[in-house]
Amino acid sequence: MSRFQKFKHQTRDVIHRGFDRHIRLAVTGLSGAGKTALITGILEQLLYANETQQLPYFNVRQQQRLNGCRLHTSSNWQVSRFDYEGAIDCLTGQAPKWPQSTRDVSEIRVEIKYQPRSGLAGRVMDTRRLTLDLIDYPGEWLLDLPLLQLSYDEWSRQQQRLLKAELRDQLASGWLDKVQTAVKVASEEKAEQQLRELATDYRAFLRQCRERKLLLLQPGRMVLPGELEGAPALEFFPWPLSEPMPEAWAKRLREKYRYYQQNVITPFYQKYFKHFNRQVVLVDVLQALQNGEHHFAELQLAINELMKSFSYGNNSLLKRLMSPVIDKVALVATKADSIAPQNHQKLTQLLQLMTQKQRQELQFDQIPHQVFSVAGIATSQIRKLSDGTTVLDGINEQRELVRVGAPEVPNAMPTEADWRQGYVYPQFYPGFTAQDSPLPHIRLDQLLEYVLGDKLK
Ligand SMILES: Nc1nc2c(ncn2[C@@H]2O[C@H](COP(=O)(O)OP(=O)(O)OP(=O)(O)O)[C@@H](O)[C@H]2O)c(=O)[nH]1
Ligand SMILES: [Mg+2]
Structure with a gap:
């Protein structure tokens, strides 16, 4: 050269x-x-x-x-x-x-x-x-990410507000009853087991929320644990009652939450979201x-x-x-x-x-x-019919060809009347x-x- x-x-x-x-x-x-x-x-x-x-x-x-x-x-x-x-x-x-x-x-x-x-x-x-x-x-x-900015007590207060929302309040009622009953027998010796059981019930509640398509589900690993399935790191829950936590539980719940922040959430985001x-x-x-x-x-x-x-x-x-x-x-x-x-x-x-x-x-x-x-x-094909209406052709879950009228989308926040009427959108399947x-x-x-x-x- x-x-x-x-x-x-x-x-x-x-x-x-x-x-x-x-x-x-x-x-x-x-x-x-x-x-x-x-x-x-x-x-x-x-x-x-x-x-x-x-x-x-x-x-x-x-x-x-x-x-x-x-x-x-x-x-x-x-x-x-x-x-x-x-x-x-x-x-x-x-x-x-x-x-x-x-x-x-x-x-x-x-x-x-x-x-x-x-x-x-x-x-x-x-x-x-x-x-x-x-x-x-x-x-x-x-949804674990926002937890990094909240202390256990702040997160609990946020969740308490959320638990009052319609639908969530119904789904949570069984778990809340259990917490209320367990509070009365909270003890230092049994704390670990008591919290583990309540955390299992909290997880069941989150799963129900998920089935009903609610979105703000925290902590995320409780909904989908990955390698943390069965790990003690997940044995906590937000404090849901207005009365203070029993002393036997308070330290443990805050400790578990901090552990989750430091050893689950932070490493995950440092590993994948860096750069x-x-x-x-x-x-x-x-x-x-x-x-x-x-x-x-x-x-x-x-x-x-x-x-x-x-x-x-x-x-x-x-x-x-x-x-x-x-x-x-x-x-x-x-x-x-x-x-x-x-x-x-x-x-x-x-x-x-x-x-x-x-x-x-x-x-x-x-x-x-x-x-x-x-x-x-x-997944859809748009068709304009001879009468001027627009329709969408697509494939449904049973792999049949379906045709639906093109649904409306609000361009402003829906009003109460809009919500009463509701919105329906097709869920097409791929047919490629x-x-x-x-x-x-x-x-x-x-x-x-x-x-x-x-x-x-
Ligand atoms: N019609 C239509 N449906 C879509 C499209 N993208 C996703 N979907 C539907 O939405 C579902 C979820 O999409 P995914 O891409 O799996 O969503 P995700 O964000 O990866 O969800 P997770 O993996 O659970 O976090 C799919 O199974 C489809 O039913 C799209 O471009 N068009
Ligand atoms: Mg995905």
Whole structure:
């Protein structure tokens, strides 16, 4: 190699390193919000980007500067690889179905190779690379994050308020009776056993809440313990009564809670959420509308709690704990294929209203953010009938073709009368075959452009 060639090679290397970029994207959302489907959809669109016309707003593709994308295992070798192929097999197999609810953490890395648009880099080298890391995890564990900011007593007070809400009060009544009875016989010698039994009953109550589709379920590991199944770390519960805790119990409950904060929640977030620099917050607005007023209120409360912990300013808890530098946030209403396109704007508007306070905080911290309505995997076909009505065709759980009138979406907070009338949205099933790849989506290209576009110039 001549000296000139060597110089050129080294220069290229240095510039490559300088321009190679890395995005760690935190896909956050409660259980069922659509994280796994969205990650699958993103990977699908990236891998097939050059073979599809489905990405008009993804500039690097549209400007024909995309060389291609490749999947890799993440650099964190202790974590399973996100099973993209498994998810696609589920969606396109013999009996297509949605991938199962996530039970554990997984990660995947995408290498995106592209040509720069212009400028110095455009002249000196041919290609650049953007590395995108995505992490998938059970939504239940996300709700542990707000606990880091609360003492046991603060958490208990919050839960006491929540336990008075309709539906929750009914579901909790059995457990509350047990606590009231047990308080009378609380003793130092039997404390451990008494608390273990009450914690088991609390867990049963949380599971009932989950079955009834309530959302703010804490601690998350009690709903989905993972490797903590049966561990003493989970033998606590929020103090639910207005009378003070018996002395024999108070110290133990506070101690267990602190242990859970320090040894379960903190290591989890330090391990997986470190170095995140972009965030997508997924919200299943339609499901909450369908489930009714209390669920909708609870969803808002959960988003509020979550975004408080993700508060992006310098003094935020996350910053102190693991110093991520989240510099862009997308707030996303999912499953937009359950409504007609003319209602997408209303869905976006509703999420905008629901997150008004959080968006003001983002604005204050000068974090760019935008609200979207998307479908990671779109399952419906829109048809306009001769009488002017719009309908959605899709497949139901029994794999029959069904047609439903396109349901309405409120563009303002529903009124009492709206709630009385209620909302119903279709839940379509995937009916794809292997030939359907890349699977259809709604507005993933706009989301990709927002989250990745500035790094692909
Ligand atoms: N129509 C439609 N349904 C979707 C879409 N994404 C998710 N769903 C539905 O929502 C369910 C939950 O989606 P997931 O992607 O598994 O949700 P998740 O956030 O990963 O949930 P956890 O793994 O439990 O935390 C799926 O089983 C589908 O029924 C979408 O783009 N369109
Ligand atoms: Mg999942």
